[in-house]
Amino acid sequence: MRTKRILTPASPLAIATLTIGLLTIGLSGCDSGVKEMSDDEVPPMASIEIPIGVVVALTGHHAEPYGLPMQRGFELALEEINNLGEVKLSFITVDDMSTPDGAEAAVRHLVNQNVPAIVGLAISTHLKQAAPIAQENEVIAFSSVSSASGLGAIGGFVFRTSLVTDVSIPDGVIATREILDYEEVATIYDEVDVYSTSSNEVLRSVLGENGVEILIEEAFKTGDTEFSEQLTRIAAKNPDALFISALSQEIAGILAQTAELDFPETIQIIAPDLTMSEVQKAGHGAEGAIGFIGWSSMSDAPGNRAFVQKYRAQYGIEPEPWAAQSYATLHVLANAIKTAQSADATAIRDALAQTTDFPSNLGKLGRFSFNPDGDALYDQILVVVRDGELEFLD
Template identity: 35%
Template sequence: MKRFVKGFIVLIIVMVVLAGCGGSEETGGDSGSGVSAKIGVISYITGPGAAYGEAITSALELAQKEINAEGEVHIELVIEDSAGTPDQALSAAQKLINSENVTAIIGPTLSTEMEVVGPIADQNGVPILGTSTTAQGIPEIGDYVFRDSIPESLAIPASVQKAVEKLGVKKVAIMYGNDDVFTKAGYDSMKQAAEDLGLEIVTTQTFQKGQSDYKAQLTEIKDLAPDLILCSALYNEGAVIMKQARDIGIDVPFVGGNGFNSPQVIEIAGDAANGLIVATPWFTGNESEKVQEFVTAYKEEYGKEPDQFAAQAYDGLYIVAEALKKAGEADRDKLRDALAETKDFEGVLGTISFDEEGDVVMDPIVLTIQDGAFGIYE
């Protein structure tokens, strides 16, 4: 009897100690109710494209705070910097999957990185959600790969079509970065869109990431007098290209790929950014209550308006949170299945569903820059 009583007391002590160890945000423990999960993030935080990563991680942290405050799901974010390179993105993924044992990954930022990271996540059965990867074929990498960013193959035709309707375009020139999966995918969509619309492509010019002088390419374009320039680039190169184009007297509009959807384009190019045409699911001027609440919260937190990359990341974490509720636990396979069932999710981007490949189903809007600000192209 004494042995039984002694054992019972020890059991009670153990239970009290264990109860006292729960609920730590730092360790990712149970917050006291709902599902608790550790979510990895691979983001472009340092390097020439750091503005993308800053917007993404800022929005994720804002969404995390809001989701955790609601109490149904408790999320711990484990953020790793890829510096925009596939090798560093791969190292970050391996750390998150193996050492950190995350339930899912958001990111990486670039399609070039996702082509390396996606297969590893898929092979390990870790759901991965790209919030900025727009190259063709990303969701097809595997059953565990998703994205909530509109692919170039949907966005670019919409913007080119709108420009043709508004401007009576007959001839176009194309410029693209030929050393990046994302910018090459943008080129493929631009070429296809031009051909589908019966436009004459007078020249195709290429460049590399980090290039600073584009005068040779732009001079050849100027001599051929196109009605429109289609350019697939990240914001750094894209903004400089537009500035140098205006400096040598090219005054025709640009249609940009997804990389141009950043306020950094305006900051770098200044007045040369006016007239840029892009397609995006995100517009801060949308009068929806959900959109304006997000814009206000983001501005209060970070002192500036959220861009497209912030909006996609913000919705991305909320989509993961909803899937965790459906899964009922922080289980990779169950979360993957719940993500695949995402349908008519109402986010700041609009109504989001995933198709059978895990690709986003959503309609873009076409914007233009006028007087230093993005607005609807009407």
């Protein structure tokens, strides 16, 4: 058992909540905790407080798997950044209520608050609807979780921390096929979710390019809880592997039902964004499943062990990938503000676009960069479920 180290924050995070229309808005901020300096010693960007918009799901379907971990990651990073004393940030946090319309309304509200940047916007379907509003108003929309391909084309103010599907899927397929040597596969995907359809489309292309035949494709809709008919048809085809393209709740449900249906153990299950949340919910159904992910608590990326220790001490739980990615997002944004020496959105955007090999807690090596579309580049991690735990897939 690991011994938890007690971390005492420089000051508690204050959260105020008010209602605007159908939105619940929480304002949060914390003191920098930096000892007093003379006017000559204070870095220019530490003398002003820059409001950052945060759009996360605090209620609804996506709150538990995505929104609440993201909020914790942002808050932990905010405390660290302000304590460093080089820039000073505060949050205006808006609940997107787990809907695309909620995300759009949240972004419109934050644009009216004159924030230079908005972080969060987890779900690709939400980002697709809400990011054009930020782009039109020249406000940065920096998603810490969205990974559907092509959304960077919305415009130069859109950035993402997750590895997008047209980066992660090809690398994952090549790596897993070298290990498993599969020739015939099946796919199952959410036909209404933008990320899931993007993942399945990229899979279809990459598998074909590598000579792998897709025997059957099955679909469902976000919120479905019954997958037995699709899984039964897949089992009848007896593929070498099954690829799952879905959001957290549905991944867990599909994995759990493979155990209930006595799904053939000869069919290797691969879920690209597999996390411990789905593993724990799925129980025995997750055993042996493989994922390719952007963050692991086991990684030796710069600062990752310190992040894991601080998170455990602050919240009393193990850090989730979406918390880790949100933590990295705010540090990348703060570095761009420091580089730009400006609170102007265009200046920050230009500094973000030039981010190269920034030390982060993501991937195995932690070298974070952006491609020309504002999508993140770093090495991803292959994992497998063994005895209910995620381990590196060698």
